Amino acid sequence: MSPEDTEVVELAQALIRCPSRAGIDDYGPVLAVLQDWLGARDLPCRRLYDDTGRPVALLVEVAGGRPGPWWALDACVDTAPYGDEGAWSFPPDCADVVDGWLRGRGAADSKLAAAMFCRITAEVRDQAQDLSGGLAVLLDADEHTGGFGGARAYLADAAAVRPAGVMIGYPGPDEVVVGGRGLWRATIAVHAESGHSGSRRTARGAVSRAARLVRLLEDAELPGAEGEFPLPPKLTVTSCHGGEGFSAVPDRCELGVDIRTTPAFDAGAAEALVHGAAAELDALLPGPRPTVITPIASWPPYRLTENQQPSAALLDAAAREGLTVRAKTAGPSNIGNLLAAEGIPATAGFGVRYEGLHGTDERAYLADLPAVHTIYRQTVLRLLTTGSALPGRGAGLC
Structure with a gap:
């Protein structure tokens, strides 16, 4: 040396x-x-x-x-x-x-x-x-x-x-x-009516609604690799936080979503996909408030x-x-x-x-x-x- x-x-x-x-x-x-x-x-x-x-x-x-x-x-x-x-x-x-x-x-x-x-x-x-x-x-x-x-x-x-x-x-x-690949990250707040888990009048909770949203996100169709960029985009739900204990139906559940972007599927496309899934959730399982999406980070x-x-x-x-x-x-x-x-x-x-x-x-x-x-x-x-x-x-x- x-x-x-x-x-x-x-x-x-x-x-x-x-x-x-x-x-x-x-x-x-x-x-x-x-x-x-x-x-x-x-x-x-x-x-x-x-x-x-x-x-x-x-x-x-x-x-x-x-x-x-x-x-x-x-x-x-x-x-x-x-x-x-x-x-x-x-x-x-x-x-x-x-x-x-x-x-x-x-x-x-x-x-x-x-x-x-x-x-x-x-x-x-x-x-x-x-x-x-x-x-x-x-x-x-x-x-x-x-x-x-x-x-x-x-x-x-x-x-x-x-x-x-x-x-x-x-x-x-x-x-x-x-x-x-680039990234687009956001938190998604899903809402529901709170109540007692044993009550006959309590509706579906926020965690259940969030679980449906996870399926909508993960089932979304993403494009493959295109052109000179050799990798496809990728979506991952990275966190889920909601509820406490067993007797209360949670009124809020927050998801974290990480989308790896490409030139063919950029931050705008990622954001549109998440907003589309949230709108579909709110139509299928209406809640007391619309689902709220908060972008956290993005780079190309x-x-x-x-x-x-x-x-x-x-x-x-x-x-x-x-x-x-x-x-x-x-x-x-x-x-x-x-x-x-x-x-x-x-x-x-x-x-x-x-x-x-x-x-x-x-x-x-x-x-x-x-x-x-x-x-x-x-x-x-x-x-x-x-x-x-x-x-x-x-x-x-x-």
């Missing part, structure tokens, strides 16, 4: 030893570890904050010596919870290396990638005067909450240069994620075209290193969807092999690090060297 990769591993170990579980730990200490490392190398960085003043990311920026587009690397430094620590065969924050594996929570997702991106920033800074545009590295401390606070703060920061594209450092060496599907940057450069660099890496459209959403909503193309999901991601005994395979490091470094340098002349730049998102 090269001195540069050894430095990456040592920084990743320091990050793993600093717990940063989403919604549990204070993010300040893990950001301080990064700031100390960057400061010791005279790399400019600053903290980003959410609307409440809570630190949610660290942003590193290196400007080239010539004008051109900026590109961004993104890795999260918050993590999933440990879960049952008794089920782990080693301490979740041990950060040791055993049989070539870096062990501990965040080793795979994504503290090793964060450390590698910091090292790449130092390498880019050494050549900055000969490069076009600039490189931003977003070290996101609010990713695992699902709020994507770091990415949102970056996009909202008036002082940050808007990137032409982003590469997100999730692990896995076989695929580059170049697209994903996306898919980068074959020659679009930065995926084309990343896939080409992997091929030059002798790796067979395929482009993939993911079923789940990721930060790429958030960026797509802003018109920013993004890749995700290329890194080292891993085990136990979000589970027990998380670890990352360090033998993959030299090649992955080289591929990302070469991709960044190519993007910053050729600038806006790269083929495919400006191609649209689905």
